[in-house]
Amino acid sequence: MTGNTFGNLLKITTWGESHGPAIGVIIDGCPAGIKISEKDIQKELDRRKPGQNKLTTARKEEDKVEILSGIFESKTTGTPISLMVRNKDSKSKDYSKIKNLYRPGHADFVYDKKYGLRDHRGGGRASARETIGRVAAFAIAKKIIPKIKFSTKLISPTEKEIEDVKKQGNSIGGLIECVIKNVPAGLGSPVFDKLDAKLAQAMISIPGVKGFEVGSGFVSSVMTGSENNDEFTTKNGKITTTTNNAGGILGGISNGMDIVFRVALKPTSSIAKKQMTVDNKGKKKTIEIKGRHDPCIAVRAVPIVEAMAGLVIADEYLIQKTVK
Numbered sequence: 001m002t003g004n005t006f007g008n009l010l011k012i013t014t015w016g017e018s019h020g021p022a023i024g025v026i027i028d029g030c031p032a033g034i035k036i037s038e039k040d041i042q043k044e045l046d047r048r049k050p051g052q053n054k055l056t057t058a059r060k061e062e063d064k065v066e067i068l069s070g071i072f073e074s075k076t077t078g079t080p081i082s083l084m085v086r087n088k089d090s091k092s093k094d095y096s097k098i099k100n101l102y103r104p105g106h107a108d109f110v111y112d113k114k115y116g117l118r119d120h121r122g123g124g125r126a127s128a129r130e131t132i133g134r135v136a137a138f139a140i141a142k143k144i145i146p147k148i149k150f151s152t153k154l155i156s157p158t159e160k161e162i163e164d165v166k167k168q169g170n171s172i173g174g175l176i177e178c179v180i181k182n183v184p185a186g187l188g189s190p191v192f193d194k195l196d197a198k199l200a201q202a203m204i205s206i207p208g209v210k211g212f213e214v215g216s217g218f219v220s221s222v223m224t225g226s227e228n229n230d231e232f233t234t235k236n237g238k239i240t241t242t243t244n245n246a247g248g249i250l251g252g253i254s255n256g257m258d259i260v261f262r263v264a265l266k267p268t269s270s271i272a273k274k275q276m277t278v279d280n281k282g283k284k285k286t287i288e289i290k291g292r293h294d295p296c297i298a299v300r301a302v303p304i305v306e307a308m309a310g311l312v313i314a315d316e317y318l319i320q321k322t323v324k
């Protein structure tokens with residue numbers, strides 16, 4: 001089965017299903033001698049886990065990381081790093097009633113079509129629990145690029161909107177912005193491996209992400225060239241630009257300005273409101289999804305967006321070291 005591995009030199013493979021015994025990641029290509037502890041990895045995972053405030057799902061996922069390989073006496077050894085988190089708060093019976101029903105907006109129908117069967121418990125492989133592996137890997141990626149700083153935040157909606165839709169048994173979408181600082185000029189490659197193309201793939205691979213834009217993005221389609229161009233200048237002997245509509249990337253290569261991109265997430269598809277659907281025999285049914293779902297997945301996607309950005313940048317940093 002393909003599609004579970006991401007990256008070129010720094011490669012991650014995530015594994016596991018939402019309600020299986022455990023979920024995790026294998027990270028290959030990490031240089032030896034990088035200092036990393038279980039605590040560093042746990043810190044990232046704690047940012048991702050649900051149940052931290054009333055705006056997220058009530059699932060209590062402890063998400064305690066276990067290091068299985070590749071790290072010895074708190075240093076990477078250069079061999080594959082394997083990280084695992086045991087699944088503890090899975091309530092598979094929440095899913096037994098809708099076992100044969102296709103949830104509108106979820107991946108049930110397409111998994112059945114592709115594989116002929118599926119693990120229906122908790123969304124199986126399509127569950128956002130898969131992203132635990134990405135966030136755990138980010139803790140390691142960060143150590144490869146210690147000078148590069150990530151700042152990621154939810155732009156919309158506000159708390160009140162989320163509370164209102166939750167009361168109505170409904171959900172809402174959201175927008176996240178990520179700014180990456182101290183990126184040296186020269187990361188990324190022309191044509192198919194453009195840095196913005198890699199970021200786009202990384203972001204759209206996050207469950208529920210439906211839009212990506214870099215710099216002035218979609219707004220650039222209604223701008224003039226003179227409005228959108230970032231004029232070059234020199235500051236403290238360094239070539240820079242006066243504005244940053246390019247979002248730090250030109251021709252697929254970082255230009256030394258902050259990398260700025262935004263990601264749009266759809267509203268959670270699993271909602272308590274009654275909806276029309278069909279079962280796996282095509283018979284018309286109604287569905288009300290009673291499980292513990294996030295009313296706005298964008299709230300919890302913030303550290304996942306940051307993790308994927310970090311994995312792309314660390315990979316590109318290692319690639320650039322082979323060039324120059």
Ligand SMILES: Cc1cc2nc3c(=O)[nH]c(=O)nc-3n(C[C@H](O)[C@H](O)[C@H](O)COP(=O)(O)O)c2cc1C
Pocket residue numbers: 057105106107123126127128206207208209266268269270292293294297300301304
């Ligand atoms: C942090 C996070 C939490 C999510 N939680 C839920 C959830 O509780 N219920 C749900 O139906 N979808 C949830 N999703 C979204 C689904 O995993 C996603 O919609 C599904 O896999 C179908 O993929 P697609 O939306 O990318 O097409 C979540 C996504 C993220 C990033």
